[in-house]
Amino acid sequence: MKHTILAGLFAGTALTGAATACEVTLRSSDTHPEGYPTVTAVEAMGEMIEERTDGRICVEVFHSAQLGQEKDTIEQTQFGVIDLNRVSMGPFNNIIEETQVVSLPYIFRSVDHMHKVMDGEIGDEILAAFEDHDLVGLAYYDGGSRSFYNSEKPIQSIDDLAGMKFRVMQSDIFVDMVDALGANATPMPYGEVYSSIQTGVIDGAENNWPSYESSGHYEVAKYYTLDQHLIVPEVLVMSKMSWDKLSPEDQEIVRQAAKESVPIMREAWQAREAESEQLVRDAGVEVITDIEKTPFMDAMKPVYDKHVTSEALKDLVSRIQATE
Missing domain, CATH: 3.40.190.170 (Bacterial extracellular solute-binding protein, family 7)
Structure with missing residues (x-):
């Protein structure tokens, strides 16, 4: 280093x-x-x-x-x-x-x-x-908003995620989020994602439009599902x-x-x-927009229960949710 x-x-x-x-x-x-x-x-x-x-x-x-x-x-x-x-x-x-x-x-x-x-x-x-x-x-x-992309199939429901391997940031919340959706989280550095999808080590990852495009991930993962699970x-x-x-x-x-x-x-x-969105669409990526987010959101309860434990954090969540 x-x-x-x-x-x-x-x-x-x-x-x-x-x-x-x-x-x-x-x-x-x-x-x-x-x-x-x-x-x-x-x-x-x-x-x-x-x-x-x-x-x-x-x-x-x-x-x-x-x-x-x-x-x-x-x-x-x-x-x-x-x-x-x-x-x-x-x-x-x-x-x-x-x-x-x-x-x-x-x-x-x-x-x-x-x-x-x-x-x-x-x-x-x-x-x-x-x-x-x-x-x-x-x-x-x-x-931006982060969504799932993969090399295997269009994801149109939470059930489609079952058993798939997705790269996530090295963050416990990200790992738990993917696990709660029924998929397998694989933490790894951003720079290793392209080759890992290409060689089948993972099925895909999750990120925003510009990162998906600028990294070239859209070249090896042709299905992008706009579930917008994170706006980090x-x-x-x-x-x-x-x-x-x-x-x-x-x-x-x-x-x-x-x-x-x-x-x-x-x-x-x-x-x-x-x-980036235009470039990706022009490259022939299948973009899935018709997705019911409620099951995705409902699946996050254990993630909140695990990570929002102190009264201070619970108060912070409430204040954010109350912000208009």
Whole structure:
């Protein structure tokens, strides 16, 4: 892992000669490819920070998992090796209790509902929870709605999932969700999914339109079922060690730039989502939209019972559900 990180850092330095002129260069990690909305948003944030600090602070974005997969980069961010990190909420579930609630299946009624929750007081409370884990939560990005795709058959009901193997993030909630639907959950890094579907190690996975498309998974998994079981926000965090090295004034500049990158990300996301869906449909993927979600939602009761155990988490679930 160390060699991967060092190789990425040296590569980034070589490619970004301007970074050597900065007093502070913040290294930012993302598993998504260049041009992906989250990458574009962090690049825009970096431009704001550089402009507002008169070039003292720069941001280098290492996309395409150059610094490692999400689980590894979280640890590196906690240790201060990586300064900024865009990660889905899922990999934080086993680290930060509060993130479990917004990763629950069907907790959000729609993307608009998710925005209202995460842009408000509840979202701020969850961001604050990161500080106890050597991280500073800066902003939320969109992850779209996640749905199942596979190489075997169209999934039109919960019964069709029985016995199928699906890759999930390395998160207990994701594992339990798939198990509750009667399928077999197989946690594995994102980068291994394509070959695993291709070789039959797994039948499929679950993700949003842009990830399904940009990863090329649609090439080997030709059935996409819009069950939309998860609308999980993504989060931009900063290493607490890196944060503490900044002055209060620079901290405020970073925090404000992160917030201002959110609408940039959302606009790019909506465009990319539509583009990805069109590309996938044009490639001949069978998209299943006529699906009765109620049995899927009813099957989630044991997942909620297992993971929403404390009164604080139960209260958080109730407050999210009550948000109009």
